[in-house]
Amino acid sequence: MFSAEPELSANSVITYEDMEPVELDPGDTKPLFNVDYVGDAVLFSGMSGDDDIPGIGQYDDFHTIDWQRDIARDRMRHRYIVKKRQDSIWDLIKGAHDAWSGWVCVLLVGVCTGIVAGVIDIGASWMTDLKFGICPQAFWLNREQCCWSDTDTTFDTGNCSQWLTWPEVLGGQRQGPGAYIISYLFYIVWALVFAALSASLVRMFAPYACGSGIPEIKTILSGFIIRGYLGKWTLIIKVVGLILSVSSGLSLGKEGPMVHIASCLGNILSYLFPKYGRNEAKKREILSAAAAAGVSVAFGAPIGGVLFSLEEVSYYFPLKTLWRSFFCALIAAFILRSINPFGNEHSVLFFVEYNKPWIFFELIPFVGLGIIGGCIATIFIKANIFWCRYRKFSKLGQYPVTEVLVVTLVTAIIAYPNPYTRMNTSELIYLLFNQCGISNSDPLCDYNRNFTDVNSAIEKAAAGPGVYHAIWLLVLALILKLVMTIFTFGIKVPCGLFIPSLALGAIAGRIVGIGVEQLAYNYPKVWLFSGECSTGDDCITPGLYAMVGAAAVLGGVTRMTVSLVVIMFELTGGVRYIVPLMAAAMASKWVGDALGRQGIYDAHIALNGYPFLDSKDEFQHTSLAADVMQPKRNETLSVITQDSMTVDDVETLLKETEHNGYPVVVSKESQYLVGFVLRRDLNLAIANARRTMEGITGQTIVIFAGTGNQPLSPPPCLMLNRILDMAPITVTDQTPMETVVDMFRKLGLRQTLVTHNGRLLGVITKKDVLRHVKQMDNEDPNSVLFN
Amino acid sequence: MFSAEPELSANSVITYEDMEPVELDPGDTKPLFNVDYVGDAVLFSGMSGDDDIPGIGQYDDFHTIDWQRDIARDRMRHRYIVKKRQDSIWDLIKGAHDAWSGWVCVLLVGVCTGIVAGVIDIGASWMTDLKFGICPQAFWLNREQCCWSDTDTTFDTGNCSQWLTWPEVLGGQRQGPGAYIISYLFYIVWALVFAALSASLVRMFAPYACGSGIPEIKTILSGFIIRGYLGKWTLIIKVVGLILSVSSGLSLGKEGPMVHIASCLGNILSYLFPKYGRNEAKKREILSAAAAAGVSVAFGAPIGGVLFSLEEVSYYFPLKTLWRSFFCALIAAFILRSINPFGNEHSVLFFVEYNKPWIFFELIPFVGLGIIGGCIATIFIKANIFWCRYRKFSKLGQYPVTEVLVVTLVTAIIAYPNPYTRMNTSELIYLLFNQCGISNSDPLCDYNRNFTDVNSAIEKAAAGPGVYHAIWLLVLALILKLVMTIFTFGIKVPCGLFIPSLALGAIAGRIVGIGVEQLAYNYPKVWLFSGECSTGDDCITPGLYAMVGAAAVLGGVTRMTVSLVVIMFELTGGVRYIVPLMAAAMASKWVGDALGRQGIYDAHIALNGYPFLDSKDEFQHTSLAADVMQPKRNETLSVITQDSMTVDDVETLLKETEHNGYPVVVSKESQYLVGFVLRRDLNLAIANARRTMEGITGQTIVIFAGTGNQPLSPPPCLMLNRILDMAPITVTDQTPMETVVDMFRKLGLRQTLVTHNGRLLGVITKKDVLRHVKQMDNEDPNSVLFN
Secondary structure (H helix, E strand, C coil), X not given: CCCCCHHHHHCCCEEHHHCCXXXXXXXXXXXXXXXXXXCHHHHHXXXXXXCCCCCCCCCCCCCECCHHHHHHHHHHHHHHHHHHCCCCXXXXXXXXXXXXXXXXXXXXXXXXXXXXXXXXXXXXXXXXXXXXXXXXXXXXXXXXXXXXXXXXXHHHHCCCCCCEEHHHHCCCCXXXXXXXXXXXXXXXHHHHHHHHHXXXXXXXXXXXXXXXXXXXXXXXXXXXXXXXXXXXXXXXXXXXXXXXXXXXXXXXXXXXXXXXHXXXXXXXXXXXXXXXXXXXXXXXXXXXXXXXXXXXXXXXXXXXXXXXXXXXXXXXCCHHHHHHHHHHHHHHHHHHHHHCCCCCCCCCCCCCCCXXXXXXXXXXXXXXXXXXXXXXXXXXXXXXXHXXXXXXXXXXXXXXXXXXXXXXXXXXXXXXXXXXXXXXXXXXXXXXXXXXXXXXXXXXXXXXXXCCCCCCCCECCCECHHHHHHHHHHHHHHHHHHHHHHHHXXXXXXXXXXXXXXXXXXXXXXXXXXXXXXXXXXXXXXXXXXXXXXXXXXXXXXXXXXXXXXXXXXXXXXXXXXXXXXXXXHHHCCHHHHHHHHHHHHHHHHHHXXXXXXXXXXXXXXXXXXXXXXXXXXXXXXXXXXXXXXXXXXXXXXXEECCCEEHHHHHHHHHXXXXXXXXXXXXXXXXXXXXXXXXXXXXXXXXXXXXXXXXXCCCCXXXXXXXXXXXXXXXXXXXXXXXXXXXXCEEECCCEHXXXXXXXXXXXXXXXXXXXXXXXXXXXXXXXXXXXXXXXXXCCHHHCCCC | CCCXXXXXXXXXXXXXXXXXCCCCCHHHHCCCCCCCCCCHHHHHHHHCCCCCCCCCCCCCXXXXXXXXXXXXXXXXXXXXXXXXXXXXHHHHHHHHHHHHHHHHHHHHHHHHHHHHXXXXXXXXXXXXXXCCEECCCCCCCCHHHHHHCCCCCHHHHCCCXXXXXXXXXXXXXXXXXXXXXXXXXXXXXXXXHHHHHHHHHHHHHCHHHCEXXXXXXXXXXXXXXXXXXXXXXXXXXXHHHHHHHHHCCCCCECHHHHHHHHHHHHHHHHCCCHHHHCCHHHHHHHHHHHHHHHHHHHHCCHHHHHHHHHHHHCCCCCHHHHHHHHHHHHHHHHXXXXXXXXXXXXXXXXXXXXXXXXXXXXXXXXXXXXXXXXXXXXXXXXHHHHHHHHHHHCXXXXXXXXXXXXXXXXXXXXXXXXXXXXXXXXXXXXXXXXCCCCCCCCHHHCECCCCCCCCCCCECCCECHHHXXXXXXXXXXXXXXXXXXXXXXXXXXXXXXXXXXXXXXXXHHXXXXXXXXXXXXXXXXXXXXXXXXXXXXXXXXXXXXXXHHHHHHHHHHHCCCHHHHHHHHHHHCCHHHHHXXXXXXXXXXXXXXXXXXXXXXXXXXXHHCCCCCCCCCCCCCCCEHHHHCECCCCCCCCCEECCCEEHHHHHHHHHHCCCCEEEEECCCCCCEEEEEEEHHHHHHHHHHHHHHCCCCCCCCEEECCCCCCCCCCCCCEEECHHHCECCCCEXXXXXXXXXXXXXXXXXXXXXXXXXXXXXXXXXXXXXXXXXXXXXXXXXCHHHCCCC
């Protein structure tokens, strides 16, 4: 449109284009939509990675990003490169580099995520075993690796002669009360040391490294800026702290933080590619892929990871990203498998293989497990949120390290005596998922049966005393784990809750499973069991119930659906059990939704007041745009006129108000909307004009000229049409808020202008929308964190 | 807003509310956004399933739907039900029924899809075998079932004494040249009979039943109305025709049409639930789930089905739908597995189990296979589109049945002599995917090796003469299948191309695989092979290459990505082979994209001119809304003024123009936008007013009054503010088209109004957008099919 009016800039009017861009970067302040390729040189410098121009495509901390604007910037950049590509070989190479950079970036993210996950797995495994003993000949080996070199065949009990427990290191016995006390003490001391280290590191170097990080990543992906949350210090401290906190025996998992770690890697690596590093909207494509890779390495579940990213954390997820996320997740899983930190052959974390398929009537206990899981999850969420709110608003929040130490001490003291809480939680889950075969010597498998052969069918049998004893221990473990996890999730160390949730569900499921199994054994003639259980073979597999229960609790806590089922299926390799898993997940989600609206992540988002506009919640109210817009009745809207305000007027307005942008109208009287200008651009443009142009005084008229007409005022005047966005998104005052909310979500708006019969009435910003949603849900609208 | 101004309707002004709704349904013509609960009674009648009110929420044939409007209608209905729920037990039950209806509907769709898929599988299997012979004792059994009752152990060759081939039925020999000729003739005659029946049924009863249906379903899901395309006749004829055409031995598959069949079921069953049946936008949620169920039963791949629906066919896919689609797909797969039409134990279609994992260097041939697959796919797409275009614009299109018969005759004559084309394509794929074990007696496995035991490792061996002979036959089969599929896809019988594509790729892959295997056997010392292939065991599995090749060609043809890999993985149960599959799929897609922009479905959409606005294609051009809007320069925009036109004026405008809607402005001079009114509503409202109200003449002023002010003209006047949409979506004339296209896609718009400084300049409809996209891509903008 500028080229159509050459007489305008050829006039004596000083236009913005004539100015020399010194501090002000035209690549940033150029009009966002209505230029063609005028900013070539600047785009070029932006592309080649100059860092000396401040503020390119950057936002301030705790601001929301403008998706439309960022994506438009990227398309402009892309068009420029495509056009430039024909000029020289070098430009062609740069074009190819640009086209590939998305793939190269996710490849790097995948590789790094895989390697870091391997490091964490190896470190956590070694340090977890360090609580129990050491491998004197090679202290860097964990118990399993230490015993590989041993010829003992007694590995099942985890004790081989190479591996020395702490009492043995001190010259004592492996068994006996003295040894028990020494082991107990060592266990507690190591746990405290690890936890203290972890908490101190987090407190000193990277406060953002605590927690699981998933609520924050959801918020960041929805278009919010939290500086440093995905930075290198957070990454380093989170990795080290995670190894320490997992090893300390606290009731937490490393799976959620893995998503945060992968996202940090995604953020850091995206800076190698200006296309992504300098564009917040594009960067979120990489972060989505990284989140998928995080889940992929956490569970060895690449498909589940992609679905998790799609369903749970991502906001803007174009289909192109789906394919790239899958690639990233797969590479990460592949690298981790090549590192093979656990040294087992199966690619899945909890590989299970059951002899018997499930029977149709078992859907009843499975749905029952789903209901139990939903209840456990709701108790957990409510109690955890209550405690976190207490921590937030009380003195407790000022002593994070002390809190960590107290929780660790209590956990260690209570956990050690019970073998099911003493062992690694992953091992516990694996034990509970397994069916009782010939090689399983745990008390849980103390049935009155004889095995004739490894491959023979498992006969139906009565539970022995070991099973009943184990059940009591498991009930205690369930209560302990539930209580400790409530207090643990939210303390200031890296901690996730996938594994604790799975463990809670697995315990409950196993108990129910043993119950059903014994029912079927004792009453084989009841019509329910008579079909399948009348032969001598065992027809009920308690391990399957553990798996279903685990899915139920995890589903209730996180409210994942498809991704949960796919993760469980990839986690266990049990392709036949999708239907039971799905039945339990559905029941659990429904119970959870009925008892409490939010999953744990959404609850933490609400608790922390993150400005997250959930794309899953439907806006149910009947308010109109006119009810939500600023200014309210009796206030006036701050506007700029297109051709009648002086520089002084504009500067006064900038001083007196704090809006991030101002609508430009034809005149104060008519209020017909011309466009929208950002505060930041205005400030920069006026400061620059004052410095570089002659004849700019406070009385100079500022012109955001519209199309065609000569400016009404005589020169000198300051033409600022290049910083005017002439295509702001508008709605009418009668538009229902559900449509407005939909537009904010789907178009990624930062603000929209409200008009009536063409006249400007007000502005709705994302902050206004979020506050309105809170208000409608009877929550405090001022709790939203925002700048 | 109406309740705020009671004096308005209490005046002598005749408002629309006062009228008795006789033919006109206020539930449909009520203002879409700015009412609260005024339409209760009508909403209620709409809810209880009255069918006598014509046109509720319906669109004309070949129109696009207005997603915003439909979703708003549904939210209003939902709010009404929630509000009503507290009134009585009956309303509570109705509310619960409404809340559950989505799940019940997809449950029904899943169950029906599973059953229909079972019927098709059983029918097609029986009729395919009928070409070769019959089971005289029980003619309804296919060969496999017939031989089950037999004690012969020679099942491998497919011949048992119970099963009589046609020469035997006629009293002749099973072997010998005479028997061969008789079998050949019977094969051809049966094929012609089946094909003729299928084509005639389609031609006579349901022309929409031909083809795969996926391009049309993509278009329908994107918000287009094609009446009858998902109707009951289409369903019945498609099922019967599909069984016949698959049995006729044509080079086609039943997987694509299964998606169409499931969508028909989804459409028909949605009418049981007014929430979905009467709301085109909501109905598409069910159709998305049905499409997932279709793929799920076609391949036994529920997760792949959901991803296919998400990635390939769906358009509007809220996350709630993801979970429901998964449920639907799972139920369908579960029902089909319970029917167990193939009688085998594995739940996957082509269960494979290879002894050896793949080796890292094999990624090179896998990527090579991807490139080959991409080339084959491109040849197929280009040739098929060329032929379909020729058919469309030449006389050939007038003789569909003759064309089918000719293609069938040629296929049958050429296919019979070659055992690999004679056999069922699914069997061929299974054979090619398999590794050569001890039980495999096909010439493809004629290696110079001895098996000592079923469980022993397979030794490396030189290929025998049988393998070389088989390779030649496979090359011939590849050429034949490629050529015949080009001519077959698009003829007027139900036909899909998943299975033919898989077969093409599997043949190419197996040939490459045997080549690599023999290279490794003959040059075991070459550094590539020396690591893994230096022992005596076989290190290369040609069956894996067939699998990878199949994925490559299918990926190249359809341009599926994640869903392809997941389907292949579920299809074969090969969890270890995701990386090779992914490598090949990526290579194939890139080659395909480089050689020809579109996948087969998009190419067919373009060929048929369906109004499909692809959500994956980015709009790359720099045009502005002002360039696209109607009217162009020198034309005038048809508008209605808010309070100065008479009934006659409006009726003249309706007669003289054919727009689907008219903007309402303050006055012709100012052109400030007030709202938007639909042609259909205007017509109905005026006709109704003339019939039911006194004092309505041609001179009566029509008022679409804005807010607040008294109408300017004296009574009598016709208040039509209830049919005015006061919240139309607007953009400014300077908005770049990429933003406009984005808004059309994401908000599902039917039209948007273009303004400049508040004044109305023009309208952009979806048709304008589609034509502009075509024009920018240098295609004929008038080829878009639209009313």
